[in-house]
Structure formats: C-alpha cells, structure tokens
Amino acid sequence: MTRFSVFSLAKNALSGHRLWERTWRDAAPRDAYDVVIVGGGGHGLATAYYLAKEHGVRSVAVVEKGWIGGGNAGRNTTIIRSNYELEGNAAFYEWSMKLWEGLEQDLNYNAMVSQRGVLNLCHSDAQRDAYARRGNAMRMNGVDAELLDKEGVRRLAPFLDFDQARFPIQGGMYQPRGGTARHDAVVWGYARGASDRGVDIIQNCEVTGFLRGADGRITGVETTRGVIAAGRVGVAVAGNSSRVAAMVGLRLPIESHVLQAFVSEALKPVLPGVITFGAGHFYVSQSDKGGLVFGGDIDGYNSYASRGNLPVVEDVCEGGMAIMPMIGRARLLRSWGGICDMTMDGSPIIDRAPVDGLYLNAGWCYGGFKATPASGWCFAHLIATDQPHETATRYRLDRFATGHLIDEKGQGAQPNLH
Amino acid sequence: MRLPCPFCGDRDASEFVYRGDAAPVRPATSEGFYDYVYLRENPAGPMREHWYHAQGCRNWLVVTRDTRTHEVFGAVLARGAAQ
Amino acid sequence: MAEPLQITARGKVALATVMARKGVDAAAIGASLGLTPPTGPLTAQDETMTLIGVGPGAWLAISEYGQAGWAAMLGGKLAGIASVSDQTSGYIVLRVSGEGAGDLLQKGAFIDLDRTAFGVGAAATTVIAHIGVILWKVDDAPTFDVALFRSFADSFRDWIAASAPGLAAPSSPVR
C-alpha cells in the first residue's frame, strides 16, 4: 500500500494521478476465518483494523450486506465530542477523543478531524447549573470543559438570537476539543488500514443465520454468498442488532428508531463550530464544503424505513429558527434518515452475547459516530482477549437486569426519550 | 404518517404519543418483570403498538403498522383490544 | 354573498365535561339529560345546551345561559352514571364565521375542513397551530366554534392575526 506523503503526492502528480492504487481490496469470501465481523460500518471496520494492528489477529473478514459506509457511518452529522458526565461513559468517550486526535497519523489517511469546538447553549438557571455540574465532572475526569456566560457565547457566535423572549441565551458549556470529522473518510481510512493488514472486506454479503456446534457454540455465519466458518463472530450492525440477534433467538433491550439529518446549500463560512440548542433538540455545524449540517430528535417510533416524517422536520426547523433566525434564509439541499439502535438507557452495549463465540457491539443511538475509534478498539480487545477493555467495562448486556443502567440523560427505561 | 383513530378518524401522527410494542404484558409478580420492562422483539415488519391520542380523543390505541414502510393497516381502541 | 369574516369570543357560556362511567352508554345519559349525546365526533343540541363528542363516552357540554352552578346541576342529573366537571373558566370559546372562516382555520389544522368532509354538526378534537382545540361547525355561513384552554388565548389570537391578512385581532377581548 502506498503511503500518502508529500513525495507520493508529487510522484503521482507527474503521472496525472492516474496510477494511484485502490485504497482497499474488495475481497471474495474464503471458507474460514479466525474472526468474522458482521457489519461494514465505521465500528465493524475499526474493530477489524485494531484486531489486526493491536492484537495480531489477521485472519479476519468484515461482511457487509451492502457497501461499506452505506449505513449510519455515511449518514451521520459527523460530530465528535467527549462531554459526558457519568462514570462508565466519561473514560470511554475521552479515550475515543484521544484516538481521534491521533487517528490521521495512525491511519496515514486524512479523515478531516477538525477540533473546532462544541458549544451547548443554556437558556435557564437550572440548565446552567446542570452544565456547571457536567463541566466539573468532565474536568475531574481530565476532559476539557469551559462554562461560558452570555458574553462568552457572544464572542464565539455573535449571530445567535440572544434576546429571544421565549428562550434567551444565558450562556453555554464549551468543549474546545470537540468538533467534526469526515464520516466517509473515517470508513475508508479504517478499511484501508485493515485491508493493508490482511483483513478481507466482503461487500454485498448479508448474514442470514449462524452456524452452531453441538454444544451451541457459534462456528460461523450463513450469508448470501455462502457459508463462512469462524472461530469468533462479532456483530456491529448499528440499527439492525435486534434482527441479527433474533437469528440466535436473542431478544435485546433495544428498539430501532429513525433519526433524520439535513444539509443546506453551501454557504461561505458562518459557523465557528458545532452549536446545540438547549431548549429543544437542534444541533448544527458547517461542513468544509459549506453546507449547514443539522438535525434534532429521533422521530420517536419503531422504524426500519431509513426515512422519517414531517413533524420532526418542522420541529428541527423551529429549533433552528429559535436560536439563529439567519438559518431561515438558507435553502435546504437534502434530508435523509438512518436507523439507530435505541437502548433502554441510551448507552451502548459492548459485551459477550450469552451464546459462546458471539460478541455484541450494539445500542449506538444518536452518538455512535464519535465513538467509532474507541468502539473498534474496545470491541477488538474483547474479541481478542475475552475480557472487556478497561474503558468499556460498564457496557454490559446484563446491566439492565442488575440495575447498573447508564442513563446519561436521566430519562428512564423508554428508548424514545433518550 | 397518519393514523386512523377509531373515534376521531385519520389524524397526523404528531397528535399522538408513542409507547411502543403492545405485546409485552405486565406480569403479576416480579417474575418476568425484567423481560417486560426491557426486552423487545423489535420486529422489521408488521407490529402492533400502543399510541396515545393525546391531542385528540385522549384514548390509547393499538395500531398495526409495518416498521419497514410505515404503512398503517388499522387501529382499534386499546381498551377493547385483546392483548 | 357570505357575510364578512368575524371572530368573536362567546361570552357568558357555561362549559362542562361529561364522562360516562364504565358500562354506561349514550342512551342512558340521554335519558337523564333529555338530549341524547352523539356517539362520534358530532354535535347534538336542544334549546338548553350543545353536546360535543370529544371521545368514546366523553362530551363537552355548553350552555348559553351560563349561570353559576350549571355544571353542578348537570352533575346532579347524571349522578352515578357520569362524572361532570366544570370547565367554564378553563376554556374560552371563539366563534369564527363568515367568508373565509374555513380557509383561515384550515391554515393551522391537520384535518380537512372542506364542507364535504366537515359539514354542519361535525366536531373534532385536534390541533390548530400547535394549540389543542375542540372545533365544531355550527352552520353553513359558515360558522365554526373553537374551544381552547384560556391560557392559550393570546397565542391563538396572535396566530389569527398572522394568518388572516387584513384581519384585525378578534373584535371582543378574548380573555
């Protein structure tokens, strides 16, 4: 694999950029692998990469029913942050942020990681108190956080509607190290790194069932491209975890919901970073191409349809208009939806399944993109060593039964409230 | 998405509050409570689910809807529906 | 030629919700009231009151002769078979009538207010411009009555002012 550098760039410029080799190999399935990862999104590919790189497990296949990055990895709004409060989340997301910070060097690939800052606005005293508490928790965990007053917010984003009668902006919490990354490039970068280390990436290959030994242990997968034997199988299928788990008779504490996102026409740079509304669900950033990328709540009902309905479109646009009326003058270019696993406490699951040889990486709700590096890192660790990684010990499947929920939002056991 | 309320007629989904799968039944004892609260079939296909007509007749409905297409096949009042 | 659009607050009306007890049907309520309530989203009326179907076994009752104690009197008549609660100070009732009345309300409603779909005597509990309303059609002038929680009256009036160009705010105070 050619390394990207000034020299390879110059060399290829001389041949008109016609001689670059493919970024990764589109493989055909072999009969058997040590590990099969189901799902070629960011999480599945990162898992395969770290299995090969950190654990020396090179007989690995990633099987993807469509094309890699065609799921939520290619549909998200690209926000990365580690502004979590609760034990169990804080260390994990901060580990992910650290991996983001070194990702491009590690992968030798430009993932356009941009730490342009994440600003969460507050609109009431109670909300400011909650942010102060969250910010303090973050700082005690070694994560950057700043509590801003109104003038502090104004310096960052003077165009906001500060004196809106209903939701006046009173300040905000700011994480300077948060920001965005180019979602597709993250997928391609991990695919390239994994492929380079011998991982087979197999597209148009849907897993339709599992092979099991006499003792019940998983021994492989049935796919639309034939049977593939495997020592261990890891499932990282984002919004489809319940469907795959059902193939071994498992029910999960998960519902699948649709989340929508939107992008405007390209504008000159207007937004300094990521901004979120505190009195409703609306968040926005500006892509390097200039589009305002924004979103809000999940639609709130079970769905596998990859498209949402108009009430949420209205709700998101009202949220935008409430804090930055200038957005009303931008034309909308596209909107789309993706299917997210919503767990009962809003936090993910990285654990052994109660079936030998099967591992689960599931329950990635709204915020699974920022988790991509750590999720891959921890899932690889779990599959390779059969032990949870130290930053992911709490993401157990049985936490719902034992009462160790990680309810970052404090909403209770109803997925459409998280 | 519009839901056919048996009392009010066809209404926009935004008038309703979603509760989820209508299948789980609250057990009489603590046995089975974990399953009831947390575990879901989460089917891809037709599903019977609870919707509350909060901005209409204020009744709970059981709606049958395909989760893959959002096609709605019908709705009955939950109080009359066999679980 | 229809009358010009007019929006007024109906003053001096008494309001109550009537909810049938378990197993009690509309006919039994009608026998006690002397007016049989509708079993769907419709209105029924006599010279003393109008009953509006707002849900299965649930009605909004309105009387023009809004003397204090009207709801208690209804409750007395329905003792044991229905629960009655006084809503006189809870709701305000706006009357929207004349040319374009349907068009104006249609701007904020998700339901079809065309005369073929929503005729005289039709009623709906729904949302107009994010505000919960009980809406019914009184006559073909057309005249619509809209009951909404009193604390939303200002917001509703703002919405009318924004949605009916050339219209002043309702001609009588809506508090």
Ligand SMILES: Cc1cc2nc3c(=O)[nH]c(=O)nc-3n(C[C@H](O)[C@H](O)[C@H](O)COP(=O)(O)OP(=O)(O)OC[C@H]3O[C@@H](n4cnc5c(N)ncnc54)[C@H](O)[C@@H]3O)c2cc1C
């Ligand atoms: C609109 C939207 C906005 C979002 N915004 C953000 C954000 O700003 N920040 C953030 O942190 N997170 C965000 N997320 C969440 C994030 O995108 C997801 O949590 C994350 O991408 C999930 O992991 P993944 O990349 O592996 O998923 P995916 O890319 O969906 O990968 C799963 C793959 O599994 C495949 N698969 C499914 N079933 C099978 C099968 N039976 N056999 C083989 N393959 C199968 C699918 O085809 C898919 O490619 C957003 C999500 C959406 C939908």
Ligand SMILES: [Zn+2]
């Ligand atoms: Zn209804």
